[in-house]
Amino acid sequence: MDQSQIGGDVFFVLLGAILVFAMHGGFAFLEVGTVRHKNQVNALVKILVDFALSTISYFFVGFAVSYGVTFFVNATILSGSGGGEIFLPQGFTLVKFFFLTTFAAAIPAIISGGIAERMKFQPQCFATVALVALVYPFFEGMVWNGNWGFQSVLENAFGAPFHDFAGSIVVHAVGGWIALSAVIVLGARMGRYTEAGGSHPFPPSSIPWLALGSWLLCIGWFGFNVMSAQSVGGATGLVALNSLMAMVGGIAVAVLAGRNDPGFVHNGALAGLVAVCAGSDVFHPIGALVVGGVAGFLFVKGFSWCQEKLKIDDVLGVWPLHGICGVWGGIACGIFGLEALGGIGGVSLASQIVGSVAGAAYAAVMGFVVYGLLDRTIGLRLSQEEEHRGADLSIHRIGANPEAEIR
Template structure:
């Protein structure tokens, strides 16, 4: 029975890893559908190459930093042990968590689209996934540096982030904001008075919608399989994910006045927000969390572009950074027994954990992207931006003309 349970755990987390891996196709098509046609190839190649770099960075450095299990260098025979014990559970756990880590550069990619050079971005990806992301991941999910223990001692509960509203999404969104600030806006995006000069509508609504659907479906693996063992699976997590997703759709539909870009990002806003508390809030609480997240995305996307003059192409800071922040704080509200939650949460711990995640992400991301920009130049020049990344970098159109 012990062997059967172990094998089921391996299968369970493997299926989760496959679903989250498939979400990277969603990231790719969401970006392909949103950027201008002359940058579609770049979006596809960038997401795929980022995945490869992320896997290597996390295998050799990041996973060991976060969990103290070094697979890449076989320290004290840890790789050999992982290969031979528990049906390889530690290996598929790495696979599962690697897909989370690789989501960080996939998130950033949408924010810096249409003006970032290729190899400097890959260098940035390696540094982010090897050092910045696992630093906070280890604090939250492995108790590194005693911060979670201190929060529990001081406030009765540690920082609760079941599936990564902060650890993955908000961290990715705030790293993206740092990268956008370092890169600056696209050429001719704003005039001298700061008004939007060139509008860039989505190049393909069908591709954008496809990306949103792939992400939405894969998200149920992202959330439910975060239990990482068959005995920890909860139908509540699946139900809450559904309700938050629906809340995001409805809010984005009505607040965004049927705009297809908002409508298809609405479910993603709700799903980002519910990650943290999907195991402790009630379905009604999840619906409210999703409703707030959908409206928050629509309003802050417009505010970011027009008022703050932050050229975030896919709106990844509002979607992941701010909706993820809301989701973590919402745990302290809707996770309480007074509002139908299961309890065991602390608002102070949620606020401190959220603030720490934002600090690590923004400062760490800014240092990495500024360093890479200084040594390798992140930004494409004006002629390259005008020509488009597809021709300037990859020397091919998304739909080459036939002879």
Template sequence: MEATRTGVDVLFVLLGAIMVLAMHAGFAFLEVGTVRKKNQVNALVKIITDFAMSTLAYFLIGYAIAYGPTFLVSADQLVGKAEGAAFAANGYDLVKFFFLATFAAAIPAIISGGIAERARFWPQLIATTILVALVYPTFEGMVWGTRLGFQDFMKATFGQPFHDFAGSVVVHAVGGWIALGAVLMLGARMGRYKKDGRVVAIPPSNIPFLALGSWILCVGWFGFNVMSAQLIDAISGLVAMNSLMAMVGGILVSLLVGKNDPGFVHNGALAGLVAVCAGSDVMHPLGALATGGIAGGLFVAAFELCQNKWRIDDVLGVWALHGLCGFMGGIACGVFGQEALGGMGGVSLTAQIAGTVTGAAFALVAGLAVYGGLKASIGIRLSEEDEFMGADLAIHHIPAYPEEFASVHDTGPMAARASAKATASASRSTAIG
């Protein structure tokens, strides 16, 4: 029976890892549908290569920083067969690594949407390596592990540890606040804000792709949240119900507040899911509905303030969506998780506030430091010419839609790049003015 249970746990976590892996396709299509056509190939390549680099960095360094064990041992130890092995039987710790690696890779996937259309490719891959190897695992280990005595301090000070069941703060707020630092270091896209005070709207290039990305993320999120239990006997239908209700609340409120805007509606679903992660195992479904609704309204309001009033050119609104809604979700766990509001209890509002503020501050400082350091040393932004031409041709030498760029005499991607480069050189000054 013990062997069977272990095997079931391995399968359970593996299925969760696969569902969260699929969410990265959602990140990709959400960005593809939002950016302009000349940057769609870059969005796709960034997400998949960031995932690869994140997995490698987390395997070699990050997981050990967060939890202690290193995978640089023999295979029989990794599957728990060697004498005195530090790893569980049947390779349970290996699928747990896979599951947690998909969480870690969400950090650069979140950042990617904020810095889209003007970030250089290789510096971003270096930033991904630093963040997933060192920065994210440090806070992950503090909250989900035993690092730095953080949870012991929280319990001793506030009576309860900081509760973040599925990562409203550990993953989403941290990713969103790092992204804010990256966006501030990069600056706005060319032509986004005019010298005379006008804000130039840049609408999504493909609403169906944007919607597809949102749907993929929504479906995968039930693996993200429910399977954060990590053991089959710890699974709770309450987590699934609360995730569903928060998603619904985010959709309906963003529909109303966003005045039927499809971008707000589809991101509103994600806002609700971001916010409910922390308390999805302790809230009543009505509390989850309220949490999702607040997040949907918060996303719309923050996105418009960020883009139009504060002039922070966060392309996909990742600071509003992940940073602020994740921040709100961490605190909401301490409100709607209380027994007085129908929750399971065992949470402290003061602990939730302290833990959430710590995560956001840590992430913002890290984002400014990493991207500020790269900006000062090797540069993080495309040249004006390459930005005007688009990252697809400037970096990858092929457009998403070759028929729209091909010249009459040569239909190859290099000819398209040459044609676009010439156009960029001639038109750049007009676009910036």
């Protein structure tokens, strides 16, 4: 029975890892559809290479920073059959690593959408290694492993630790606020804003590709949230239903607030899912619907505010989507997770505010540190000629439709 249970948990977490891995295809196609045609190949290559570098960085450094576990032992111990206490039977610790790697790799995938169309490839690779090896695991370990006494301090002060079941703050807000810093350091694309202060938006290259990216992310997100229980025994249909309700709430509000704009509609679904991650295990489904709806509204208004008022050229709107909606989700967990509003309870609004603000502030500061250092040393931006030509030809020497372009 024990072996059967462990085998079930291994398969359960492995399936979650595969679903979240598939989400990275969603990140890629969402960016492919949003950027101009001359930058589509770069979007695809960035996400795949970032995933590879993230896995290597997390394997050798990041996982140890977060959880104090290294893989420098023989395969017998790694597989869990060597009698060790750290590596659980049937390789359960290994599939847990795979699952958490897909979360860590989401950080550069999120950032990629904000810095698209004008960043050099090499410094982005360096940034990915630094962020996934050190920056992200430091905060991940504080929240999900109790490192540095962060959770103990909040629990002693406010009666409950910071609750982030599936990463509204740990993954999405951290990625979104790092992206904001990166975009500010990098600067706007050529021609995006006029010298007189006017705005010249660039239309997306493909709405169908954008929509496909959103669909892939939405489907994989149920692995992101439900499988965060990390065991069959801990899984609950409440997380699945809350994720569904938040997603449709984001869509419904985005279609109204965005006046039927397909970009807002497809990102509205993602906004709802970002926001529900933190409290998906404690919300009532009606609460999740409200949280998702508010997130859809925040994305639509936040995107326009960011692009037109603040003149921040965040290409895919990753700061409003992941940064702002992520913080909203963290705080909302302390509101709609309360028993008085139909939630399961065990959360503190004060802890949620402190944890959410701390995550955003930490990410923004570290984003300026990492991208600021890279900008001062090797430089971040393509040359004007390279940017005008497009990242596809300038970096990869091939376009999205090579045969047609040769003709």
